[in-house]
Amino acid sequence: MRSLLTLSVLLALIREDNGQKPTVSLLPKFPDVFVGDDITLICNGGGEPIQWFINGDQQSHNTSLMLLTSVTSKNNGMYRCERAGSKSDPYTLTVLELEPHAQLSPSVGGTVVSKGGGRNMELQVEDDLKGWKCYVLRGESGSRLQLTRVEENKAVMYAELMEAKRATFWCKKDTQRSNAVTLKMTELKVMLEPPDVPALMGERVALRCAVWGGGKVETAEFYRNHVLIKTIREDTYIIDKATQEHTGEYSCHATYRYSHIGADRDQEEGDSDAQELKVIGGPPATTVNSTSPNSLRCSCSHCPVDCTSYRWYHTPNNSFVRQTLAENTEDITVEEVGRYSCRKDCGKGFSRFSNIYIYNGEQPESKSLYVAIMVAAILMFVVVLTVVVMCRRCGGSRFQVVKCRS
Known part of the structure; x- marks a missing residue:
């Protein structure tokens, strides 16, 4: 008992x-x-x-x-x-349904890495890097990472898997943060590299079949949900306009050589792990239109009502560095040639970037001068035509103005 x-x-x-x-x-x-x-x-x-x-x-x-x-x-x-x-x-x-305040992306390579490997990741912010810190989550264990090569609004950190099968990296400053990038581990020589960020509907998507150690892919077979969809004599499969139907598990089978080691290297082949490709709608996108030759307007018909401010960007010709402009209104006047884009500021995040508007420097004054010249030419033509008509009335088919009397 x-x-x-x-x-x-x-x-x-x-x-x-x-x-x-x-x-x-x-x-x-x-x-x-x-x-x-x-x-x-x-x-x-x-x-x-x-x-x-x-x-x-x-x-x-x-x-x-x-x-x-x-x-x-x-x-x-x-x-x-x-x-x-x-x-x-x-x-x-x-x-x-917004984009975060900063962008984090691999400097080189994709998000699939060999066991124990890693990638350099680049953090780019709108303003300056003061106060930004970066972190990693491996399983349930998180830690802070060191930023290196810090510039005005850009820095690099080394992101590594260590022994984890997947690890998520992100950066933050107070309540603001970057997007998160997840690295995934493979123990195979052949790896399928999906996009760094989720694929957006209507956009171009590239799936690359890569080989560890710099092997050159001679032919690649691409599979979706274990069904062959394409065989190409290259290493990259392109989806021109992604739709929901493209969502699935993708893998590749590659035939390759390590030709950089020796010209007579034997041909090898292998399969990759399956990687998820998810096509999503994403945040709403803005649109840039011109209201006059050097006036631009930013609009977003599907943005939330609390997206009340604007961000404008300018990329000079022969440059890849996008500069943030001081203007935060719907309409701006531009003077410098280059590429312009915008997005709406929604407080906790942003809308997607707009289309690119290329400004070639055509000024209203030059257009007005062109119009003035055309008007003068038309008036001159009208005067000549009037004189000819009057002379015909005076002299029949004879066009000698000296014989025309009043």
Whole structure:
């Protein structure tokens, strides 16, 4: 009897320990989640089995970590988890259909790297880098990274996987942050390199079949969801205008040589891991139109109502450096030749960049002079025509003006 009582007490203690109410938390701990982010929801606590619910609907996912890739507003909702029969409070996920305040991207190469490898990543901000810090999340472990080669509004950091299979990198300053870039590990020589950021509908997408160590691809077969879609004698498959139908798991089979090591190297071949390509709508985009030869207007019909300010950018001819202009109004007057673009400032983030408007330096004065010359020529023609008509009336078909009398 005493042993049964002891056992019941132990079971009660176990239930009390494992029966604590689970909680849902977000990794990385972003102040805001932007469209295109990779995030992980964690069901904290103890006990099995584990179940997940989204907006009250039970999901098939049954582990403590729920990875959501390239999130959009379709992922918005109430997330709850259950462990050993105990449900968490709901966690509300809200994805902002905006672009963050800074851009982070690999300097060279894609987001798929060999085991233990890494990439240099470039951080570019609108203003200056003071106060910006960068971080990495490997699994559930996060740490801060060192910025190097710091310039006025651009810096570089080395992003490495170490022993992780995937790692997410981002930078932030107070409540502002950059986009997040996820590196993924492969142990194969052949790797499919998807875009650094989620593919946007209607835009061009390049999928590259690369070989570790600089092998030259001679032919490449590309697969979507394990079905062959294209065989080419190059290393890059181009989707001209991405649609939802292009979403899927992509892989490639490459025939290649290490010809830079020796001209007589044997031909080799191999498969890549599958990589996800997700085509999303993305944030709304602005449009630049000219209202006169050197006046431009920025408009965005689908931007949220709280997007009240504007950002204008100018890239001089023969330059790739985009400069932020001081103007923050809908209309601006331009003087310098080059490429102009804009986007709307929505507080927590931005709309997408607009189309590029090329200004060649045509001034209103030059156009007015051209119009004046054309008007003068037309008037002169009218005068000559009038004289000819009058002379015909006076002299029939004879055009000698000296014989025309009043």
